[in-house]
Amino acid sequence: MEDKILESIAYILPAVVTGTVAYYMFNGFIKQQNSEKKLELLAQKKKESLPIKLQAYERMILFCERINPVKMLIRIKPLSENTHEYLQLLIASIEQEFEHNLVQQIYISNDSWTAIVASKSAIMNKLKLVAESSKSANELRETVLIDYSKNLPPTETAISFIKNEVKKLL
Template identity: 75%
Template structure:
């Protein structure tokens, strides 16, 4: 009886060891294939989302260019001689541009969105500040142009930030 048990054990032990080895090899193989699939899907997703992200950065760069105070003053003439009317027109234009590009924040980093939002607010606040010391719409234009000839507009800072973000993506 003991001989039959030892004989059975002699057959079962190698079969069990072979089974465990096969299990671990197949398990490793399957896990490796799953990892490869995940990497392929991630690469495919990045490949598909890159053009959308780049387009968002392009649109926000255009937004910064359009709200650049110097360029905006050249593009938007005063509607009357009243400073407040012109200021309201400029701020309305900035807000309209901003609302038009608001959805782009989905595709960009939080830091970039913060830089763009800060640039928008800085331009708006500077226009309001200069308008307080201006007697007419043309005076407002001149004062803004003089002020920004001495310093870099905040939109340029935001544009530089966008460029650095795009370089990181590419």
């Protein structure tokens, strides 16, 4: 009887060892396959989202260019000599551009969005500040144009920040 038990163990032990080794090998293989599939899906997702992100960054650079005070004042002429009316027209133009591009914040980084909002606010505050001391719409235009010909507009800082973000993406 002992011989039969030892003989059974002699047959069962190699089968158990082989089964255990096969289990761990297949388990490791399956984990590796799952890991590779996850990486493939992640790469595919990035490949699909990159054009959308780049387009969002492009639109935000365009927004910054459109609210650049020098370019905006050349593009938007005063309807009358009233400083307050001209200021309202400029602010409405900035707000309209901003609202048109508001959804782009989904696709760009928080830091880029903060830089863009900060440049928008800085421009609007500067326009309001200059408007307080201006006697006419043309004087407002001249003062802002002279000031920003000497100093870098906040939009240039935001554009430079966006360009750095895009370089990181690529």
